[in-house]
Amino acid sequence: KQEVTQIPAALSVPEGENLVLNCSFTDSAIYNLQWFRQDPGKGLTSLLLIQSSQREQTSGRLNASLDKSSGRSTLYIAASQPGDSATYLCAAPGGGADGLTFGKGTHLIIQP
């Protein structure tokens, strides 16, 4: 059974800093991994999808890496802004028929 762990659980930093959010998963037989953003009381916004054949994926100030052999993924946020404040979720296949297993998220606060 897939298990996904995210570290840290919470992070508060001044704006402008570069950040690294960590995700680890137990079952490395995945074909992709997704990072999402969730604002309070809202649904999910997909940020990045990394295929198992890729090592990195970039979108704007976001960069996600994937190391299947070690069961780890990182989300790098460059030049953080207050609008980046949200909960960031990492999810890997491993549920029934490859439904996603989610980590508990990193609650990020960017201080103006």
Next chain:
Amino acid sequence: GAVVSQHPSWVICKSGTSVKIECRSLDFQATTMFWYRQFPKQSLMLMATSNEGSKATYEQGVEKDKFLINHASLTLSTLTVTSAHPEDSSFYICSASGFVNSGQPQHFGDGTRLSIL
């Protein structure tokens, strides 16, 4: 592209009521849809996997007689919470995928916040 619409966004109803939530893929055919639940301050947990034209597969601990799932077409899946009680109050969210095991992403609806009084 790849838009998933979920309706309703909010439901408030009395204990014992049955509530139906719809999940539609608007611009693609979804052979598989997934239903997740999120309790306050918790992460999302997979409830069931819904395949078009066949019975849903439920995760361990999810009561199939309480959470009825129908996936009658390639663009619509419904989740019915039967005889809902306050402990069923949660955030329910669906996702859809064209083909699983293909590397394609799952696309999520905006979720339904269910409050049972």
